[in-house]
Amino acid sequence: MIKNKKAFSYLPLIALILVIIFIIGLVAVPKFKSSVFHSKVTGNAYLLPPPSKEESKNPIGVAITSPPSKAYKFLQIGIDGSPIRYDPCRPVHYVVNPLNSPAFGDRIVKEAIAEVSRYSGLQFIYDGPTKELYTTDRQAYQPLVYGKRWAPVLITWSTAKQRPELIADGAGKVLGEGGSVSFALENSPTIYVSGRLDIEIENLASVVKESDGDVRVKAIILHELGHLLGLDHPDDPWQIMFPEASMQVTDFNIGDKAGLAELGRGPCNPKI
């Protein structure tokens, strides 16, 4: 999954995880089935924002203490052996495009963000609604839209019309997608600088109508936020990051929490 570090120097790398859930009847539980792909987004040095003015000397948040667990995996490991993470010494900004959002969408996004913040210690700032749509080639730096800083994480609710590539192919329906863009300068750690999270709400139309629809859609957001921060699929079926999660697992479990805590312990990186 990890390419040559040198290739990262001026090439943000975006990691995306597709989550596919099979709806196989009322008795059987929906399954996550995943595939992973990485596509490079090219960038040039002159398109970099200046170093963040929000950078503190120390992490600005602390994860709540979680029991130790090894039931987690990281999406990307840097050449120093540590996972690629967001900088804990500055806030992670995010925007939400409310287009196609279910009635409970705003609430469950805020709840899910609060949960990943609690278990990772990373601090999030909501920059408000946006009209930006999900695109697979989204640029991590959009100064005309968001100013001279890394673009905030984009959260969207897409339909099949917007993203026809996500229509069921007979095997299942894609329900969510999440990933982050990493960046590194020479002699500095690779960190995540921006990302995107998309919920394919049209493929969840029947779930939204259920009495526990908010909990089940929120579970997908939690799973995708886990990818956004750097978690991969573990082998333990009781973790929300497991690729074949059951309906009984709708919240972070012990391994997810331990992984998120590790992802909140990245290095400060004032140069980027």
Ligand SMILES: [Zn+2]
């Ligand atoms: Zn996944």
